[in-house]
Amino acid sequence: MDLKSIPAPIIRTGAEPIRLISIIPMFSGRVEYLADLIRERHRYTSISEFALSCSLHPQGDDPLKKLELAVKTFRKLKKLLSDTPSVRLGILFQSLIGHGSLYNPNSRCTMPGVHLMKLSGEEDPRYCPIGRNFLKYIRTAVTLMAKEKPAFCLTDDDLRLDRDFCACRLHLAEISRRSGLKVSRTRLVKALERATVPPEQLSGTLPMLRKNAIQDDDDRIAAAFIESKIDSVRKLSMAVREALDMVDPGLICGSCTCYEPVFVGPRMEILTGRAGSPFLRIANGLYQELAVKDLALRMSWTGIQQVMFRNRGWQLLDETDTCPQNRYSKNARTMHLHLAVGLAQGLDGGKLWLDQGTFPLREVSRPYEAILAKHQGFYRELRSLVKLWKPEGLVTRVLPPERGVPCVVDWCGACFNHMGIPCFYGDMKDPGITALAGSQVNLFNDEEITRILSGKVLIDGEAALHLTQRGFASLIGVKATQKEFAASYEECLLTGICTSFTAGKQAVFFQPLPGSETIGKVKLRQFIHGPSKLVMPGTVYFRNRLGGEIICSAMMLRQWHFMHVLSPGRKLVYTAWLNRLGGLSCYEPEDVSIKLFSGQMKDGSRGVALFNFSYDPIKVRLCVKNPECEVLELQPEGDWKPVGFSYQNSLLIIDKTLETAGIGIYRLR
Incomplete structure (x- = not known):
């Protein structure tokens, strides 16, 4: 395709910038295809940051072969993109421990080492993150990738221990040391069953166990179990950062989190290192979606994390994921909705996963690109609005x-x-x-x-x-x-x-x-x-x-x-x-699933963001305390344009209709 024939998105100058990182699958045999994809997407959407997805957890008879392939692919892709200096090519460490799920299986590896063990006693194919041999391998893997001089690095959300892990001999020894008790796997299981705090809440309640609720040996063991999990994440993060520093202390490394926020602080501090510029992709993905209104509950988790991690100097990115990267799982319209809702809640951008990782079907990602290209100015101006308003x-x-x-x-x-x-x-x-x-x-x-x-x-x-x-x-x-x-x-x-x-x-x-x-x-x-x-x-x-x-x-x-x-x-x-x-200063009276944010501006005007979670079109109506003289609507390119409106019995009726998953951003003044 002739790149000059692709229209660049219209973006208002002065709007608040947002950060969008597009994850690119590693098709080692089709690197030219990847380079063309990146150039085209960059031109079409203005997205300038891309990260090659590199699975690093040990697999196969010789895990070093896996690393060599990743290095070779990144090196070639970077060279092909040298003609496009405005593109920043980074690396996603897509797996370090490994995700271990149905969608990301882990084949057995012949590398010696201690494996993760479930509380049930079942051994997992993945390696325990505090095993000496595994940490040595991770240092080697990260060092090799860092030597290719990526623009940035990003760890994925497998840098954690799920609630059922780990009961291997290394962790049992650590739990015994921390609790001052001799702890076997069966003793650990019984302690978690009888602890003051239920096991499903343990990852978020360590301070309560430690400070307020240590009543007996069960609580002591439960607290030591959580501490061992946090320390495991800390040790693995240190191995990653040390390997990066061996090559370049200034190499920026961000992270992705899952649903255990207690792990995030220690991990982010270590991974950031001396390089600074910390960024975190929060855990708020909603793919394989069933209904638009499911986002109403998921956005609560977005808001909770935004408040937990704001004011720490971190960029917070939306999990704008379409896994498994097709519209059977997530539509382009709802991907756009997801990102916009995140920006309305104060996020700084998003980590985008638009491309299938199993086979390069280019046409699959084009609907996602089209809606992103159309709304680049919209996203920036929405973020500017949210930065300025005082939420109501x-x-x-x-x-x-x-x-x-x-x-x-x-x-x-x-x-x-x-x-x-x-x-x-x-x-x-x-x-x-x-x-x-x-x-x-x-x-x-x-x-x-x-x-x-x-x-x-x-x-x-x-x-x-x-x-x-x-x-x-x-x-x-x-x-x-x-x-x-x-x-x-x-x-x-x-x-x-x-x-x-x-x-x-x-x-x-x-x-x-x-x-x-x-x-x-x-x-x-x-x-x-x-x-x-x-x-x-x-x-x-x-x-x-x-x-x-x-x-x-x-x-x-x-x-x-x-x-x-x-x-x-x-x-x-x-x-x-x-x-x-x-x-309330403002609310929407319609009896369907619709989300409304409102905020007061310094100049006395009010910002209103509406998101239609229903399948019915919604006529925009607002119950407002004070009559407004002008209503402006945010356009896809980022401009504000006046729209018609009328008043009927304290009801502001705007001449607009929101379709399914539709978005309306307004300024009332």
């Missing part, structure tokens, strides 16, 4: 990863991300109505809970239960207990609307305290439309002695089915609650 709405507060990993089934993920009600993730300093769910309460200490309850707070039943158990009932206006009872529905006294209520054995029962105001009543009918009787207050408003305004709802976000959380009646009830707590 409800805030779910996030602590550093060392304090524990929250569950994404919270007010944002389970509720407001679907309903066009603005909510975002923030830290303890961010303004807004705190949305506190039961999955989060025990991550906060008493001082932090007190600070939260001195402001405006929306609390679900599980959170009210945990707060009562910790002695905070007097600050939330109810005593919450768990008991079995029957109930049919809740009547909202603010709106007169009745909504379904799920009771049963695990329900939360409310007893209002003096000074509280019942704004919702839970009632029981023996049959539909039959006579009802009062069961308990279902929602309570309370102004506490600290000046805080609290609304407690007996609904339980983690236990209730989504059909009881998401409904037209519930949305009207939620907005009535929030109006009682001061109201």
